[in-house]
Amino acid sequence: MVKTLGTNRTKELFMKKYGLKVDLLKCVFCGGCVSVCPHNVISLYDETKLEINNDICKHCNICTTFCPMDALRIATEVTEGE
Amino acid sequence: MNYNIVVVGGGPAGAMAAKTAASKGLKTLLIEKRSSIGDPVRCGEGLSYNACEKLNIRPKEYFNKTDFFDLISPGGKVIRLKTPNYIIDRKLFDQDLVTEAEDKGAEVWLKARAASIEKKGATFRINIEKDKKLIEVNPEVIIAADGVESTVARMAGIPISLKLEDIGSSAAAVVEGVNIERNVMIESFLKDIPFGYSWIFPKSENIANIGVGWITKNGIKLKPVDLLHSFLKNSKYLKGGRIKYYTSGGVPATLKIENLVYRNILFTGDAAHLSNPVGGDGVPQAMLSGKLAAEVSAESILQEKPMILKKYELEWEKATLGEFCFRDAQYALYILQNALLTMPILRKEEAIEELWSMAQKNGQYPFDLISAIKIDKLRPKLFEVIMKNKRLRNWAAKQMLHLTIKKFKSIY
Numbered sequence: 001m002v003k004t005l006g007t008n009r010t011k012e013l014f015m016k017k018y019g020l021k022v023d024l025l026k027c028v029f030c031g032g033c034v035s036v037c038p039h040n041v042i043s044l045y046d047e048t049k050l051e052i053n054n055d056i057c058k059h060c061n062i063c064t065t066f067c068p069m070d071a072l073r074i075a076t077e078v079t080e081g082e
Numbered sequence: 083m084n085y086n087i088v089v090v091g092g093g094p095a096g097a098m099a100a101k102t103a104a105s106k107g108l109k110t111l112l113i114e115k116r117s118s119i120g121d122p123v124r125c126g127e128g129l130s131y132n133a134c135e136k137l138n139i140r141p142k143e144y145f146n147k148t149d150f151f152d153l154i155s156p157g158g159k160v161i162r163l164k165t166p167n168y169i170i171d172r173k174l175f176d177q178d179l180v181t182e183a184e185d186k187g188a189e190v191w192l193k194a195r196a197a198s199i200e201k202k203g204a205t206f207r208i209n210i211e212k213d214k215k216l217i218e219v220n221p222e223v224i225i226a227a228d229g230v231e232s233t234v235a236r237m238a239g240i241p242i243s244l245k246l247e248d249i250g251s252s253a254a255a256v257v258e259g260v261n262i263e264r265n266v267m268i269e270s271f272l273k274d275i276p277f278g279y280s281w282i283f284p285k286s287e288n289i290a291n292i293g294v295g296w297i298t299k300n301g302i303k304l305k306p307v308d309l310l311h312s313f314l315k316n317s318k319y320l321k322g323g324r325i326k327y328y329t330s331g332g333v334p335a336t337l338k339i340e341n342l343v344y345r346n347i348l349f350t351g352d353a354a355h356l357s358n359p360v361g362g363d364g365v366p367q368a369m370l371s372g373k374l375a376a377e378v379s380a381e382s383i384l385q386e387k388p389m390i391l392k393k394y395e396l397e398w399e400k401a402t403l404g405e406f407c408f409r410d411a412q413y414a415l416y417i418l419q420n421a422l423l424t425m426p427i428l429r430k431e432e433a434i435e436e437l438w439s440m441a442q443k444n445g446q447y448p449f450d451l452i453s454a455i456k457i458d459k460l461r462p463k464l465f466e467v468i469m470k471n472k473r474l475r476n477w478a479a480k481q482m483l484h485l486t487i488k489k490f491k492s493i494y
Contacts, residue, residue, distance in 0.1 A: 026307075030124045032251060032332025034231035035244050036298075044231060046193065047116045062246055066298045068253040068306040068330045 018075050019054030020063070026071035033063035033072060085111040085189075086383050087376070088208055088221040090196050090234050092119045094365050095351030096227030097179035098372035103225075104188035106380035111219065112180070112188055113210055115195040120176030124331030126254055126362070127291045128267060128283050129175075131166035133366030137373075142178065144171040146264065146285055153448060154270035155438040156431055161448060167267050169283045169291065172329075196228070199237040205346040205388070206238060223379040223391065224347045227372060230332050232353040240344055242355075247299040247423070248336035250278070250362050253306035254293025257314065257323035262290050269361075271434065272309075275302060277423050280313060282320075292320065295362060297335055299423060306330070335359040337416055337473060342395045346388065348375040360415040360449050374398055413477045414451035421454075421463040433459045 020041065031044050041057045044050055064072045087103045089096045092114030100112040134141070141147070151163040184190055194212040207220045226234035230249075235242045268282040278296020285291060294306045294313065307330070314320050334355040342349050350356075350371040357364030374397045382390035402410070422430050434448075436457050441448035454460050468474045 028122060028124070028328045028330045030331035031229060031231035032249065034233075035242075035332060035334075036246060036249055038243055040236060040243075043233070045115060045195065047122060065246060066249065066251050066332065068251040068295070068332070069328065070305040070307055 020052050020057050020059070021073050021075045022050050022052060023071045023073070024050075026069045028069055028071075030068070032066055032068065036062050036066045038062065083217060083219055085109045085219055085221045087111070087223045087225060087379055088113065088210075088219055089188075089225045089227055090208075091227035091229060091351075091353070092116075092180055092190070092192075093176060093227060093229060093351060093368065094179060095353075095368035095372035096225070097176065097183050098369045099225045099227060099350060099376040100188040100190075101179070101183035101186050102373050102376035103380055104183060104186040106376070106384075108380055108383060110183075110188040111191065111221075112183060113191045113194040113196065113212075114180075115193065117193050118177075119180045119190075119192070120173035122327070123172045123256075123329045125172045125329055125365070126252075126281055126283055126293055127170050127172050127285070127329070128281075128363065129168045129170050129365055130363070131168060134168060137366065137369050141168065142170075142174070144174050145169070148265055148267045148284065150266045152266055152268045152270075153438075153441075154268065155434055155448070156271050156273040157435050157438075159435065159438040159442065161438060161441050161445075163445070163447065169267070169285050171285070196233055196237065199224075199234060199347075201238075201345075222346065222383045222388070225350060225372070225375050225379065226347055226353045227350045227368070228353050230334055230352045232349070234347060235349070235353065238344060238347055240339075242339055242353075244332075244334060244336065244355075247297060248334065249298060250295050250333040250335045251298045251306055252293055252295025252333060252362065253310045253328070253330040254281075254291060254295075255310060255314075255325045255328050256285065256289065257292050257320065258289050258326050260288055260290050260292070260323040261319050262288070272296065273431070274427065275304075276427070276430075277419060280309070289326075290323075291329065292323075293329070295333065297419075297423060333357055333362040333364070335362065335416075335419065337412060340473075342371075342398060343391050346391065348379065348391065348394050350375050356412075358415060359412060360419050370401060371398060374401060410481075413474065415449055417464060417467050417474060418449055418451055418454055420467045421460060424467070425460075425463055429459055433457060436460075 029047050034042050034044050041053050086108040087110045089100045089112040100110050103110040146169040148167050151165050153161045194210050197209045197211040199206050199208050210217045262284050264284045269279050271279045275296050280294045283291040294309045336355050338355050351368030356367040378394040437448045440453045468478050
């Protein structure tokens with residue numbers, strides 16, 4: 001079989017699986033991550049909805065460093081447990 | 083649909099702007115993305131007594147007045163300032179402000195958000211999403227009061243995203259069943275952390291707003307929320323406290339954005355980064371800026387002269403130069419904070435202790451640029467910070483000129 005590693009498709013899948021994740025039990029919807037994100041990945045709709053556009057996330061970890069409630073994670077193989 | 087002014091955001095800045103604009107007889111619309119005003123709270127809930135006097139805010143039943151303000155250094159030195167403050171309930175406070183705006187005739191839409199902003203000719207118009215419907219509004223002025231995440235700025239293409247060293251990350255909680263003095267507000271500065279403090283603001287006999295916040299720099303692994311929990315577990319006053327709800331959030335700890343006016347968009351409050359970089363307080367600044375923005379917009383709309391909007395920038399500078407003194411305080415505090423942040427941790431702690439002993443002698447706030455310059459350890463760092471940044475250089479030059487003129491006048 002020919003490996004398709006590195007193609008757009010695999011990259012897309014990787015990003016989807018191992019992207020930025022928010023723990024909605026910890027998040028208090030303060031909007032701080034929206035203002036620190038340099039790529040406009042996160043948007044806040046109302047008090048219960050935080051939308052993350054993982055297609056454009058560069059995994060820079062700025063928002064996870066900022067988050068005061070420790071609610072944001074860049075999911076990796078370890079944290080996913082796969 | 084047509085409105086003269088659309089205010090985005092129903093916080094103190096937005097409510098004040100809507101109230102002022104509506105009372106001038108303009109057709110005003112305030113939109114808020116949440117389903118109720120002021121909920122969830124993201125604030126330490128302290129409000130300066132002097133600012134209330136200046137902004138004509140009458141104390142309500144949910145205000146708790148404190149007479150003393152204790153500042154504790156990392157080494158344990160205590161300064162007790164006799165400055166009165168109110169500890170408020172931000173949820174009720176914001177709701178009252180919006181109700182006042184509604185009484186004056188402003189229209190308020192909840193669960194409505196700014197979906198997009200389009201440039202049309204020289205001005206911007208706004209598309210509002212409400213109940214899954216897009217409503218196009220073409221106002222003369224848009225007042226952006228949408229807080230630290232400012233969606234309006236993003237959509238208008240203004241780069242205002244904050245660097246990590248320019249935003250304070252704070253975790254706070256309203257805690258019930260703690261043993262505290264109702265009359266004293268406490269800020270205690272943290273050890274081993276580049277720059278941050280914890281606060282205990284009493285809301286009533288046994289309820290307090292307790293929080294920790296610091297500048298997210300230098301890659302500390304610890305999160306504010308972890309430290310908050312360890313405080314609640316270990317401190318003898320706070321032991322056994324029950325967390326009612328969290329009020330965490332991000333605070334801009336930087337200088338105000340360079341242009342408060344962008345075509346027909348006026349920026350106010352946290353969206354304009356007007357908060358105090360050391361203390362993190364921003365409600366009085368937000369309310370003042372909202373009021374000024376609405377006054378200038380009213381003048382511009384009633385006279386049909388869009389160029390008048392530029393006056394908002396000048397009005398803000400004028401209002402904050404004198405007694406209010408926010409602007410100067412912001413520059414001075416920003417310089418001081420950045421100097422302390424870039425110092426090695428041991429030297430920083432020594433410098434802070436010196437600042438505290440100087441303040442103890444004079445009975446004043448310890449973060450004072452004039453006394454900081456007198457400290458040998460700090461002086462070179464302060465100059466370094468000033469020389470690195472163009473805006474700080476200009477500000478310092480202006481201050482020097484001002485001082486020289488003052489001295490000259492006193493001699494002759």
